[in-house]
Amino acid sequence: QVQLVEFGGGLVQAGGSLKLSCAASGSIFSSNVMGWYRQALGKQRELVASISTTGRTNYADSVKGRFTISRNNMKNMVYLQMNSLNPEDSAVYYCNTLPSKRDYWGQGTQVTVSS
Numbered sequence: 001q002v003q004l005v006e007f008g009g010g011l012v013q014a015g016g017s018l019k020l021s022c023a024a025s026g027s028i029f030s031s032n033v034m035g036w037y038r039q040a041l042g043k044q045r046e047l048v049a050s051i052s053t054t055g056r057t058n059y060a061d062s063v064k065g066r067f068t069i070s071r072n073n074m075k076n077m078v079y080l081q082m083n084s085l086n087p088e089d090s091a092v093y094y095c096n097t098l099p100s101k102r103d104y105w106g107q108g109t110q111v112t113v114s115s
Helices: none
Strands: 004-007 010-013 018-024 034-039 046-051 057-059 067-072 077-082 091-097 109-114
Touching: 004 091, 018 034, 018 091, 018 109, 034 067, 034 077, 046 067, 046 077, 057 067, 077 091
Parallel strands: 010 109
Antiparallel strands: 004 018, 018 077, 034 046, 034 091, 046 057, 067 077, 091 109
C-alpha cells in the first residue's frame, strides 16, 4: 500500500521560512508528477506546486517566487521550501501525485504563520 508521509510543518512568524518533506513508500515518485497541496480552514484543497519526473516545476500564482518544489527520486522524497511566509499560507500541507489519487492522501503537516 502506498503511503505518503508529510513532515516539517510548524509555527513560524510572518516573513519566515519552512521546508516541508514528503516521504513515500513504494516507487511512485519515479513515474509520477508530484504535487504539494494545501487546505486552509474552511477552504477547498488547492494545488500549490508540482514537479515532473524531469524536474519541470509549476507554481500557483500565490506562491510563485516564494516557494520551491524539488524531488529526489532515489530517496522517494519531495520537498517544498517556503520563504517569505505570510498568514495566508497557513494551512495543512499535503503531497500527492498530480492528478491526485484518493488513496494516496496522508495526514498532512500543519503550517501556521503568525502575523
